[in-house]
Amino acid sequence: MSSNKSMRPILLTGHERPLTQVKYNREGDLIFSVAKDQHVCVWYSSNGERLGTYDGHKGTVWSVDVSLETEFVVTASADFSGILWNAENGKILYTWNFNSPAKRCELSPDNKFLFFLTDQAMGQVGTVKIFQLNTSDLSKQSDEPVLEILNKGDASIKPTVAAWSYGGKYIITGHADGSITKYDATTGEELNRVKAFKETVTDIQTSSDKTYFVASSKDQTSRLYDIDTFELLKEYLSDAPVNSACITPVKDFVLLGGGQDAKNVTTTAGGEGRFDCKIFHKIFEDQIGRIKGHFGPINCLSTHPDGHSFVSGGEDGFMRLHHLPKSYLDFQYEVEKTAEALQHQNNENPDALKVDA
Amino acid sequence: MTEVAEFDVNSVDLSSLDFSDLESKYNVKEENSLIDRCVLCDGAPIAPESKAPVLKKVLNKLFSQCGKIEDIYLPIEDGKTKGYLIIRYSNSIEASKAVNSLNGKKLDIKHRLLVNKLNDIEEFVLSGKISNEFEEPLFPKFKEIGYLNSWLIDNNVRDQFLINYDQSVGINWFRKNLENEPVIPFRNQWTSTYMKWSPKGKYLFSMFPQGVQSWGGSNFDRIHKYLHPGVRLIDISPNEKFLVTLSPEPIMNKLDLKPELRNDYPFKDEDIGKKLIIWDISIGLPVKTFALPPNLENTNRMPWPLIKWSYDDKYCARQGPDAIGIYETEKDFQLLDKKLVKIDGIVDFEFAPSGIKLANSKKDDPLDIILSYWTPESENQSAKVSVMNIPSKTILRTIPLVQVKDIKLNWNESGKYLCCNVTRHTKSKKSFFSNLQIFKLTEKDLPVDKIELTDLILNFKWEPKSNKFITISKIDKGEINNQSNIATSSSINTITIFDIEEVKVSNNSSLKKWVPLTNFSDSLNDIIWSPNGRFVILTSLNENLSKLKFYDVEFDGEKSKEQNKKVSSNLKLLKTNEFAGLTDIQWESSGRFVTAISSFWKTKINNGYTIYDCVGHILKEEHINSFKEFLWRPRPIKLLTNNDKKRVRKNLKEYAAQFEESDTMDTNAALRELILQRKKLLNDWKSYRSKTIEKLDKFIIKRKEIELEKVKTIKEVIIEENEEVIE
Incomplete structure (x- = not known):
């Protein structure tokens, strides 16, 4: 473990183009990253050393996911394909071919299904394609999706991102017009649809139990929704487009990453692109800290399952791995301290007189 | 000037005027009228006429105790006396006395005399004012005072303090960094002089010319009045059961009072003339009265308290010439074994402030009550x-x-040690020096440690909740002859802190002895320990500008070289403050805060008070004209x-977080809003999460059931297939 005393990020240099997605495996010892440079990289999360790459895609890799036991990796690419990789040796187990770029892929929580989100381009309809995984022989997969959820409109409302809910019950999609939708993952029925943002949804990441999620948008905000009720829980206001947001385990924080679009940077006064990662308090909605470092917008964020570190991938082609200092982990609002102390005391001595504040 | 009208008295018709209101108003009963001097005695034996003279003689003898009898009328009817008689005294006072002392008197087993004034019979019985029907007396309605310890359950665990100034008394909550918050509105004329809390804070007593009143509950309602005209000094027993009051005015005879005061007069005949009263605080009635010992009748300096209490309020004792009287409070204040304890020449005595477990007592024995006393040297006897x-x-x-001038008995709070501060004179009797004799009561055979000094000790104080002590002393070169001017401020004194050093004598026993931790020179005279120990203020009261030096005796840091390494204490001067016109220092009972007071009663400069925390930082300063007293409310x-x-110590940070939060909320209204809002958000989030988790758990369980269901159906199908094969 590197020193936690000072927050010195580890710079992960391996990709040559902007990062598109980063993800930890369940144990958090490995980081999987994809970028516009066609490579899939895997890194040790403790020291940032690169373990290897998965080569085979012929275009931008938009999305990556890894199985619970880190047996296999699935990627979605702009080369109209999705690939199932053997995580250990990087061999291609299976390739799905589509008629448009695959923008997003994710394994269901039980790893029995996976979806690919194909782009509304080349005359195709933006679709979430759910496949059943043949787990007994990974190299023999079905080309036929068990369910297809088609976009019911033009490209202006096409789905951009998607995620599984708890138990694989629903699929949540974010759209180009800023709306978010919940579909039943077995019937494909549209259950909820909310116009959450003014601009396109850039990322959706769920909480560790997948009962609520944070969605981020180009409109400089990020919002927390409950999956069952689709109720807006919290809202976090940033000062730049948000490209990615994630919920930290252990601490009640939300990380927001983004920045001025690369193409607009030169037009911004003072050259300030606001490429920092912002830490918000999940419950109180206050920004409590920010971490600078990238010199391009942050495209993707992911936190370690134990909440002690996180990784950001930037438009600049770098990944920055942050091990959080103790002061960050110890930070508590007075009310949180008090609540914790009260709970502690009540647990220790349940008969004690309850002081009602 | 207006012209005076001509007025002819004769022209007014007096008969037409109604004087009845004036008549009733100024209707003065003639004292010593015939009827006033007579008493009616009922319940006398009914005797045959022949025995009537004998009966008359017997009764005459009995009634003549109360005064001179002018006549006895013993009516006789049908050859028998009627069982009642009328006695006429020479004046009405004698008649009243007879009613007071002989009413209810038992003549013999069968006969009980009922003696009343004839006047009263006339007024109450014959006039028909009083009906013959029994009317239940009205019981005064029980007055709800509320929970007497209510202040202890304050949510913020704040302390209360009382300030007495000018004509008003106020009771406030102490709030750090903030204005005082009154507990109740200021009350004018609440006391004629001073106020006093009971030792554990349950009651508040206020002084009035007619007596003492007790107050309590969250609104400080009056609980009882303790009638004692002219009361000067009061004292309360350690467990707040009894109140002792002393007045220079003797208790009056009920008959000498105005009639309207007689009804609730709590004293009996045997109390008349006494000056010292013990009251039961909870019922508000006197339980015992004492006369002053003759040697104290005309003294200017009344030793106080005159009644000393055992730690558990079970015994109280007072000192008389050559004896102490010990009284059992649970047995109607009877003398213990019905006699005084004779101690020739006793000068002073003191109860141990706690129960003591003596070395020879068994495990389940109750704690022992110990009393200490001393007697001076006499011709053939040592002190x-x-x-x-x-x-x-x-x-x-x-x-x-030997060579004893004076002894002061200083009990350690635990009762484990008794330190006798012995002032001795040199053989020439020209100068004085001190010895300390420390009894160790919990050890076998009560060993006594002796510390011999060349200095004369001016001040001695045990540390509360500990066994350290501080002495202030100086070398006497013969100039100190009079005890009263010992403490002259200009003199340089030596201040010494003693602590216990354990010396191993054998493998399993060690000897405890007191050794000086350190000493230093300073002009200070007074030692004021925190009630919880550890912190002590050394100062000089009643000077124009006093220094308050805050010391920590268990400082958590490097120990300076001049201190004794063999003992664990570590003395450190934390802060020096100055206070003009200092007359008193009052520690709050938990030892968190301390107040320096300048009282109008003793000085005219800088009247008011300053509150410090235990390490000497000023928290609050207030200057009030005619400021009299400041009293923290004690805690049990x-x-x-x-x-x-x-x-608690382990989780101190957690507690601190809670209190800091409430402190911030108090100081800033905006912050308070924010904190409350955050609290709500946090609680909302928590309830949202617990609901979601519950839902998720249900979902998972249902999922599993469905899976199991599927497995079952698959099995069933297979079995059916098997059956087909068999067919």
């Missing part, structure tokens, strides 16, 4: 200090002392066990 066990009155240990003994305390 002696003795400790006595109560109620057995066995002397546990006596030590003889902590009920926490040592384990509880340890746990």
